[in-house]
Amino acid sequence: MKLALLDDLRTQNPIVFNISNFVTVQDVANGLNALGASPIMSEEPAEAGEMVGLAGGVCLNLGAFTQAQIQQIRTVGQQANAQHKPLVIDPVAVGAVQYRKQVATGLLADFHPDVIRGNAGEIxxxxxxSWQAKGIDAGEGAGDLVAIAQACAQKLDCVVILSGPxxxxxxxxxxVKVLNGTxxxxxxxxxxxxxxxIVAAFCAVTPDTFEAAQTACLVFAxxxxxxxxxxxxxxxGSFTVHLLDALQSTTVAQIEAVAAYE
Amino acid sequence: MKLALLDDLRTQNPIVFNISNFVTVQDVANGLNALGASPIMSEEPAEAGEMVGLAGGVCLNLGAFTQAQIQQIRTVGQQANAQHKPLVIDPVAVGAVQYRKQVATGLLADFHPDVIRGNAGEIxxxxxxSWQAKGIDAGEGAGDLVAIAQACAQKLDCVVILSGPxxxxxxxxxxVKVLNGTxxxxxxxxxxxxxxxIVAAFCAVTPDTFEAAQTACLVFAxxxxxxxxxxxxxxxGSFTVHLLDALQSTTVAQIEAVAAYE
Amino acid sequence: MKLALLDDLRTQNPIVFNISNFVTVQDVANGLNALGASPIMSEEPAEAGEMVGLAGGVCLNLGAFTQAQIQQIRTVGQQANAQHKPLVIDPVAVGAVQYRKQVATGLLADFHPDVIRGNAGEIxxxxxxSWQAKGIDAGEGAGDLVAIAQACAQKLDCVVILSGPxxxxxxxxxxVKVLNGTxxxxxxxxxxxxxxxIVAAFCAVTPDTFEAAQTACLVFAxxxxxxxxxxxxxxxGSFTVHLLDALQSTTVAQIEAVAAYE
Incomplete structure (x- = not known):
């Protein structure tokens, strides 16, 4: 766990290119900005290559998208691979909605992610x-979460973050398990x-995606x-406001003082 | 007025499928989440049937949409009717913009809403x-608001919520009149x-849409x-933040203590 | 500098029609609302003329748009000119992304803005x-900012706001230079x-766009x-919340007490 990466991120101010779903895009932009990265967003294929070129990391969110937007996600994912930019995928609701699983499976055949982050149902x-997901929520299942995450990582040959308590x-x-959170x-x-x-922002400041992924999770949690x-x-409501304040102001030393992982 | 429905909602955590306009979608998702429901959003026709199937209630917002998105709203509305899911319509700015009234009238011929919620100008x-609406605001008129709401409800054979002071x-x-608010x-x-x-969330926990509509209004106000x-x-700005906090934490007893309706 | 325009704005409550990018649209709507204007948004060409007709001012944001949306921006810009409504343009990231500069240049040949507001890289x-922009941020350059703003204003025959410290x-x-800010x-x-x-809202209450532009900047800063x-x-995070509160509550006298411009 290299918490010093947070200082690197704040010094380097990496540009992160996000295809964010329209529900949460403003929070994502403000969160990246508060932490010390620089967000860019675009839905236009004609600027996809240029946007990827500007970015230090790319994050593709697969939630709430139309077929035209899925095509844009495909283009950006392939550009990220071609330009060797770290690529993070968030497969929103693939556990609950059969259509989304089909779309995600198709996309993952067309480009290769460096990191996938989802909840238990999605991973x-x-x-x-087999897992009982519920809407956008994780749902419930009896499986061994570590084994599920490892199976997903091996199948898709990438780092997997299974988010939860x-x-x-x-x-x-x-x-690595990060025990912090709320x-x-x-x-x-x-x-x-x-x-x-934020995982994509950390991937922009180190070539070690496993290190970037775990550090991002620890910092955020x-x-x-x-x-x-x-x-x-x-x-x-106030949690979001204070979270943005804290993303901006929390120091590495303050994180170290509460860090719990194994 | 069955305030106990709020406890039912928090216990059952119903999924609400929203077609929300892009201006306010994040607030809508966070508001449902804070109250105790589970929001899902989608703009993709191919998953419309599946999304309606997951949901306990459906809410269609008619504001700020393109013709392609209107087609998606039609599909979702018809799916809600076919799958017997309660359907709430929010006819944004139909009082001020002639084009929006045409669109809404066309949609209301293609599916049947259980509840319509709007301001005086929209209803x-x-x-x-006749009414003098102003943009997205209610505007001013001399009509009897109760008579206007009743006429709309009778014409469209549904429950109507006319929001205002x-x-x-x-x-x-x-x-029923809810006198609370700010x-x-x-x-x-x-x-x-x-x-x-939130009306759609209450409709998901009782088959009595008139009861659901009035309880939702009282809880929110x-x-x-x-x-x-x-x-x-x-x-x-701080009102929104505290409203989200309060949607999460306010108890039925606290609401009963201030409830004013007739 | 006519700070009394703020009182005029709060009295007249002008409608501002915004084509806002999907990243920040909710903040824009809430900001206008808090200050005392009335926001309307639309992405549908069929209602463009009607929306412009309702509005006292129009603001077109050129960030994060698809080609279909660019066509909508063109339609609205031409309608604003035809209906003699003040038109403000925000050319997001034209300094960093070649594609966006092409799009903006094309649009500015098809309609005439009254005010352009951007950061140093964009202007x-x-x-x-020549300037070294970075993503959506201003970037760095050695040029004389006043000369850059004047050159842009002369070239495009409009008022230019170059935002920065x-x-x-x-x-x-x-x-005019506004020295306030954070x-x-x-x-x-x-x-x-x-x-x-907010500049578009001030343009709605005075025909003097140079006065409107400088007053809007001073009020906001x-x-x-x-x-x-x-x-x-x-x-x-808390800055945004308090900014919205303050947009609503700050008086002309309170602004005068800190105003710094030359």
Missing amino acids: AALADI TDIITDGTRV PLFQVHVGSGDMLSS AIGQRVVQTVPDVGA | AALADI TDIITDGTRV PLFQVHVGSGDMLSS AIGQRVVQTVPDVGA | AALADI TDIITDGTRV PLFQVHVGSGDMLSS AIGQRVVQTVPDVGA
Whole structure:
């Protein structure tokens, strides 16, 4: 776990190109900005190559998209591979919606992700493991979460982040668990999408995607946990506000003081 | 008025499928989430049937949409009818923009809403009653608001919510007025859209749409009023933040203590 | 500098029609609403003429748009000219992305803006002056910012606002500098888009666009500065919340007390 990557990120201010779904895009942009990265967004194929060229990392969110937008996601994913830019995928609701799983499976045959971040239901679906997902939520299942994450990582040959009360990060063999966090992340719809883009920002400052993925998870989870510990009576709305403040102001030393991982 | 429906909602955590306009979609998702429902959004026709199948209630917002998106709204509305899912319509700006009234009239011939929620200008337009609307705002008119709401409900054979300083809820004959609220709802552009989706969430936990509609209005108005009463110097920005916190934390007993309706 | 225009705006409550990019649209709508204007948004060409007719001012944001949306922007821009409504353009990222500069140049041949607002990189690009832009950020350059703003204003025959730590407002000859502000504007992605729409709101209450532009900049910058001076420990997230509150509550006298311009 290299927490110093956070200082590198704040010094280098990497550009992250996001295809973010329209529900959470503003939170994603503000979250990246607050942490110290620079967000760019675009839905126009004609500028896809140029946007990827500007970026240090690319994050593709597969939620809430039309077929025209899916084609744009394909173009950007292939451009990221061709230009050797780190590529993070967030497969929103592939566990609950059969159509989305088909779309995601098709896309993952057309480009190669460096990191996939999803909840248990989403990662299980991509690994073809049975799971009871519920809408955009993780749902419930009896499976071994570590085994599910490893199966997905091996199948798709990438780093997998299985987000939940405990985040599981694996490259298919090695496993890191981040124990920090707060249930308030679940109450704020943009949390997962924000984390996915932050993973891309960390990938922009180190070639080691496994290191980038686990550090991003620890930074995000620890900062969220500190918000709940330091702000009295924080709730669904104020959590987001304080999270953005804390993404901007929390130091590596403050994160180290609460960091819990294994 | 069955305030216990709020506890049912929080226990059952119903999925609400929203076609929300791009201006307010994030607020709508966060508002549903904070209250205890689970939001899903989609603009893709290919997953419309599946999304409706997952949902306990459907809310269609008619604001800020292109012709392709209107077609998607038609598909989802028809799916909601076919799958017998409660359907709430929010006819944004049909009172001010002739084109929007044409679109809404066409859509309402193609599917049947269970509830329509709008401001005075919007409900008057759907009832073909003269009114001076102003942009997305209610505007001014001399009509009897109860008569306007009843005429709209009778014409379209559904429950109508006419939102304003006093909310009027009617099934065409019976009328309930919710007297709670605060002028700050008008300063926050997402308030109306948020309420419409919350109505759909309440419809998901009771088959009595008239009961669901009035309870949703009372819960939302009373929670907003309590924010203004409990947070000093709350304004346009902080109101939204505290409203989300309060949607999550306010109890039935706290609502009963301020509830004002007739 | 006519700060009394703010009182006029709050009295007249002008409708501002915005084509806002999907990243910041909610902030723009809430910002206009908080200040005292009335926002309307639309992406549908069939209602473009009607929307322009309702509006006292029009603001076109050129960020994050598809080719279909660019066509809509062209239609609305031409309608604004034809209906003699003041037209503000925000040329997002034309300094960093070659494709966007091509699009903007094409659009500016098809309609005439009354005001263009951008950062140094964007204004330099439109003036064909060399500058090192970075993504959506201003970037760095050695040029004389006043000369760049004047060159752009002369070339495009309009008022130009070059936003930055010091805002430069010029009609090509006359120059006003607004010295108020706070670095927190840069941390919040919606700040620039919000200011552009606020400029359109001021243009709706006076025919003097140079006066409207400079007053809008002073009002926005001074209100942001007061937030930082009056709210302890304000950061990336809470700044937005307090900015919306302050847009609603700050008086002309309070702005005059901190106003710094030359």
